[in-house]
Amino acid sequence: MLAKNENGFSKELVAYINEWKEKPGNLIMILHKVQEEQGYISRESAEKVSELLGVPLVKIWGVVTFYHFFKLTKPGEHNIQVCLGTACYLKGSEKIIEELDKQLGLKVGAVTPDGKFSLEEVRCVGCCGLAPVMTVSGEVFGKVTKAAVPGIIQKFM
């Protein structure tokens, strides 16, 4: 049996992997669980999954890099998502991204030096009625204007 904290995988995570091990089509479900626990999927985590499942690393890495949802780098403490779905785009969500850059010096895909915030573009959060939309640590903010951005960030400082 594996030690409890080997490679940062919790006991629950290892148990989950073992539970799914024999099920066909398990890989994506397992990767979701890894990301849920660790915030992203590191090369080491992928190697660990490969070892636990007996699946070649190349196959796992192929899947991880194919899907947008899986992150390869560690996100900030608060991950900011700005929706670039069509409705949000038309209503000016690009301006929110510019404002975030101005306020935090944060580019899309980057993390602030203190590790506090990271920024990603997403395609449709599914609340188009509230466009333009941004989320911070999962909390949704709708009808966001440039002027509202500093106040939203302040909440998470």
Add this chain to the structure above:
Amino acid sequence: MAIRNYILVCGGTACESSHSDQIYNALVKEAKEQGVENEVQVVRTGCFGFCEQGPIVKILPEDSFYVKVKPEDAHELIAEHIIKGREVTRLLYDKTKSAKHAQVEDIKFYQKQFRIVLRNCGFIDPENIDEYIARDGYAALEKAIFEMTPEDIINELKTAGLRGRGGAGFPTWMKWNFTKQVDNPVKYVVCNADEGDPGAYMDRSTLEGDPHSVLEAMTICGKAIGAHQGFIYIRAEYPLAIHRLEVAMKQSRDYGLLGKDILGSGFDFDIEIRLGAGAFVCGEETALLQSIEGHRGMPMPRPPFPAVKGLWGMPTVINNVETWANVPVIIHKGGEWFSKIGTADSHGTKVFALTGKICNSGLVEVPMGTTLREIVFDIGGGIAHGKKFKAVQTGGPSGGVITEANLDTPIDFGSLVRIGSMMGSGGMIVMDEDDCIVDVAKFYLNFTVDESCGKCAPCRIGGRTLYHILEKITNGNGTMEDLDKLQEIGDAMRKASLCALGQTSPNPVLSTMKYFKDEYLAHIVEKRCPSGKCKKLISFTIDPEKCKGCSLCARNCPVGAISGELRKTYHIDQSRCIKCGVCHDSCKFGAIKVN
């Protein structure tokens, strides 16, 4: 004491983002504190559809429709409406209507709608199976198991004329029949809930508001085709929908409506959830199956079709959420009833996510054959901020634009294709005069280039080339030959791409070129962007008539391109201007002009 009022609180994603959960808690707390907790029942429902006005609270039996409610309004709603029987006028949608008026029937947004798919959204608590059953839920399953043969079920769908709501419009009964006819001990039923079209959220709302309808439909399909296992493939980005599905699955297993020996009939059927991971191409059925199997979501050539050789090589029926949600109603009320709704070409209704530059954003369900004008102007309330209508985009990154001239086209599968767009999954995005059509085409191409799986060359290389040409045009470097190239490459992609993503991704370009040729020409010949969106083609100048010399623009300019003396006209140095628009946004006198 008996319950005399029901308070329905919208628990859809958009309203939850506006803290409807806190409103729910506050109402429960207030009811208790004011001593009426035994007389009212507060229910958290699925999406009401009228997202523009959210969070929404509806109180029955008066049918009072309260909009933009805040948690602090809970005290007044209980004290006034529930205890004193007086409507809280300031929160009503139509503040002029008297207390006795049935508000919901009266609101224009709902008048032309007809709800089959969304029949329970906003009426029941999606996490309570009893409420679903009280509205005829699982009656269709009972009928299908005990009174109908598999042939009867398929015939009912044939009579109904239900066509796939995911976009392609393939007759649902034929898919089921193909699978039924294959002799194989293992077959699968799959629900496609990978709603990837940016600007569409019909499936999400259906699953959040009425998860049992999809479970019931899949079980009926299992009975019809002889399958015992189903999978729901859903976006990981929809945590609330996933949660409600899990709750619903547990409840129906506890009630003997899912799992082993359903309703004591000896028929076994169960469903598992599989998460997507943010790949638009996985909405394509063969790619979706690859993803459920745990691979990269790359499409496979068809034939063989999944109906014959699908998940793990077994015959598989795949339908989209909205298609599934229609099935229990058809079985319960009969295909004959369903076939009378809609047009000759397309029966039933269609749900659209109406968004963009429209007054009433939201989710609407209308009978097929409703015109776009009715949807945009009657239901949607027209264009916001008094701007001029420009176009509606349907079908998302696979569809095209529809202009003023075609607004009176009755919507069905065939009519939309004839005017150069498509039904798609139901995104309907309204654009006004401020939107640049070339920029919109570029936006969609950017999306499909990003989402192309890279397997076939026409899509991988063609899409990127189209994008680069559009970029060139919006930067003011386009030539007339570029228009021919766009057409030629687009046509090739339509013919030669492996799956629907590549075959349809040129559509936004080709359709905007067809209907807005003059706008492309303005960019190419005059080097001008008529709507002022393309930064490389615009310039900012200061109107000396309006400028008061307050220096605000100069202080805000990030590159120091604006200079002048206090109380005199300021000036922008065009060679240094980066066209960020900060001066335009900050000027209090409207003195900065966009040219």
